[in-house]
Amino acid sequence: MAVVSAETAGIRTTGLTKSYGSVHAVRGIDLVIAPGETVALLGPNGAGKTTTVDIFLGLARPDGGTVFVFGASPTEAVRSGWVGAMLQSGSLPDHLRVRELVTLLASYYPHPRRVDEVLDQTGTADIAGRWTNKLSGGQAQRVRFAAALASNADLLILDEPTAGIDVEGRREIWRAIRAVAERGKTVLFATHYLEEADANADRIVLIARGEIVADGPGSEIKAKVGSRTVKATLPGVELAELRALPGVLGAERHGEAVTLSCSDTDAALGALFGSFPAVRDVEVRGASLEEAFLELTGDEHGDQDAKVEASRPGNEEPG
Amino acid sequence: MKGTIHVRYEILRSARNPLLLGISWALPLVVFYAVAPEQRHALADCLTAPNGHGMTDCVSFPLYFMTAMAAYGAMWATIAPGARIARDRGKGWIRQLRTTPLRARTEAVAKVLASYLGALPALVLLYLAGVSLGVRLDAAQWFEMTGLLLVGLAPFVAIGIVFGHLVPPDAITVAEAGFVVILALLGGAFGTLFAGGVMLRVVKLLPSYWLVQAGKTAIGSGSWPAEAWIVVGIWTLCSVPLAALAYQHDKARV
Numbered sequence: 001m002a003v004v005s006a007e008t009a010g011i012r013t014t015g016l017t018k019s020y021g022s023v024h025a026v027r028g029i030d031l032v033i034a035p036g037e038t039v040a041l042l043g044p045n046g047a048g049k050t051t052t053v054d055i056f057l058g059l060a061r062p063d064g065g066t067v068f069v070f071g072a073s074p075t076e077a078v079r080s081g082w083v084g085a086m087l088q089s090g091s092l093p094d095h096l097r098v099r100e101l102v103t104l105l106a107s108y109y110p111h112p113r114r115v116d117e118v119l120d121q122t123g124t125a126d127i128a129g130r131w132t133n134k135l136s137g138g139q140a141q142r143v144r145f146a147a148a149l150a151s152n153a154d155l156l157i158l159d160e161p162t163a164g165i166d167v168e169g170r171r172e173i174w175r176a177i178r179a180v181a182e183r184g185k186t187v188l189f190a191t192h193y194l195e196e197a198d199a200n201a202d203r204i205v206l207i208a209r210g211e212i213v214a215d216g217p218g219s220e221i222k223a224k225v226g227s228r229t230v231k232a233t234l235p236g237v238e239l240a241e242l243r244a245l246p247g248v249l250g251a252e253r254h255g256e257a258v259t260l261s262c263s264d265t266d267a268a269l270g271a272l273f274g275s276f277p278a279v280r281d282v283e284v285r286g287a288s289l290e291e292a293f294l295e296l297t298g299d300e301h302g303d304q305d306a307k308v309e310a311s312r313p314g315n316e317e318p319g
Numbered sequence: 320m321k322g323t324i325h326v327r328y329e330i331l332r333s334a335r336n337p338l339l340l341g342i343s344w345a346l347p348l349v350v351f352y353a354v355a356p357e358q359r360h361a362l363a364d365c366l367t368a369p370n371g372h373g374m375t376d377c378v379s380f381p382l383y384f385m386t387a388m389a390a391y392g393a394m395w396a397t398i399a400p401g402a403r404i405a406r407d408r409g410k411g412w413i414r415q416l417r418t419t420p421l422r423a424r425t426e427a428v429a430k431v432l433a434s435y436l437g438a439l440p441a442l443v444l445l446y447l448a449g450v451s452l453g454v455r456l457d458a459a460q461w462f463e464m465t466g467l468l469l470v471g472l473a474p475f476v477a478i479g480i481v482f483g484h485l486v487p488p489d490a491i492t493v494a495e496a497g498f499v500v501i502l503a504l505l506g507g508a509f510g511t512l513f514a515g516g517v518m519l520r521v522v523k524l525l526p527s528y529w530l531v532q533a534g535k536t537a538i539g540s541g542s543w544p545a546e547a548w549i550v551v552g553i554w555t556l557c558s559v560p561l562a563a564l565a566y567q568h569d570k571a572r573v
């Protein structure tokens with residue numbers, strides 16, 4: 001990771017902790033986000049994403065640790081108009097039309113974007129004249145996004161920006177977010193959609209139970225989980241025989257197809273072709289981010305040790 | 320200026336609330352015309368004379384009721400923006416505003432202006448209605464009366480903000496209505512309750528009493544005593560910091 005000083009970092013935290021009563025929402029987050037980076041804060045519900053985001057926005061005060069946004073406190077950064085935010089919860093105020101609301105939000109910032117441009121980019125131009133309390137859930141979400149975008153702030157913090165939005169809407173929103181990133185802005189978004197994190201972020205920070213369990217590009221996170229999957233069509237073979245092959249951790253059957261999860265695909269493939277010449281349609285792929293995610297964060301109800309174990313890279317590799 | 324759009328939209332949102340129009344502007348006017356014409360030549364709002372015999376300090380019924388209804392409508396108008404705070408808070412909108420550079424000062428100015436601008440039509444409409452039933456004051460008296468009304472409304476602006484930040488959104492209407500109706504009632508907006516005695520001394524501690532009494536400028540300077548300014552001043556001096564505290568408390572909570 002690039003070395004970024006406290007003054008120039010978009011966000012820099014050390015040892016961030018926050019509890020609500022007996023719930024340890026955040027327990028020791030160290031994170032540096034460079035200006036211009038697009039970072040996904042990825043984790044299951046209740047992982048501490050929203051609390052972390054709230055701390056970055058000055059909405060929650062950490063119990064311990066430090067946090068700097070462009071070298072200042074979150075509150076100072078917000079007051080200076082350096083941060084634009086879209087919160088996860090909350091609906092829109094009444095007695096305002098969509099265009100008025102976006103205009104209002106833009107007016108708070110020192111260098112806002114043109115409202116028409118933002119409405120176009122977020123697919124809200126055709127509902128610009130509607131009352132904000134007469135929108136569907138997806139429309140309201142787009143308007144909230146438009147409001148955050150209008151800030152033109154150097155750091156955009158988006159908590160679950162595409163929740164409740166249809167597929168087409170999501171595409172539009174991500175296009176808009178990438179356009180923001182291309183202008184050199186820093187973007188931090190929280191999500192539990194793995195594909196979105198992988199497709200739209202330079203870097204994924206995987207967070208579970210209030211801690212960072214992995215931090216890097218999507219491919220790096222996948223690599224941390226050593227397993228690969230081999231799929232093949234192979235009728236009439238006992239699963240036990242497959243499981244006994246070198247490099248194979250497990251086997252499953254779906255009709256004629258078998259799926260082998262492997263710690264060493266080279267060994268497994270060699271043995272597979274050697275032992276079962278009838279095998280065909282062989283396909284090797286890396287674990288999906290979904291699988292990496294499950295492996296790294298462990299079962300949501302699982303114990304602490306499982307997660308710590310899983311977060312050690314390549315711990316399942318032989319040798 | 321940076322905050323003008325916020326102030327403008329705050330006023331716009333206030334004006335778009337049909338409740339404001341109905342309760343604060345239309346209703347007092349309707350009640351005034353329903354009651355005042357029949358008592359056009361009656362006297363009202365008298366006090367027991369200092370010697371204990373007879374009545375003094377009376378004004379014409381239209382003047383009394385004009386001021387009473389104007390005050391009632393204006394109390395509603397000034398406290399109403401508090402309900403919007405509670406609704407915005409309930410919707411998480413206040414929380415969203417905390418992530419913007421919007422200054423507390425701008426918020427406060429917007430709320431106060433929206434409150435007062437909502438109250439002005441209530442006053443003007445009732446003044447016009449009063450004049451139509453024969454109320455005549457000279458310019459200085461109108462001016463002085465409006466001055467006390469505007470100052471006397473300050474506690475309602477502040478209390479609206481206190482309620483908005485502390486009362487849950489689903490209870491805000493009841494809280495505000497209860498507050499306004501009780502103060503209006505005790506203050507004599509629906510008819511003078513006390514012409515003398517202990518109770519009069521008690522209700523004289525309420526800003527609503529002096530709002531209703533603002534019409535007494537018509538009968539000379541002595542009838543609008545320093546006591547009015549003191550009571551209204553104390554209410555204002557106490558409620559404004561309370562509003563600031565409620566705002567801060569809410570801010571710390573989000």
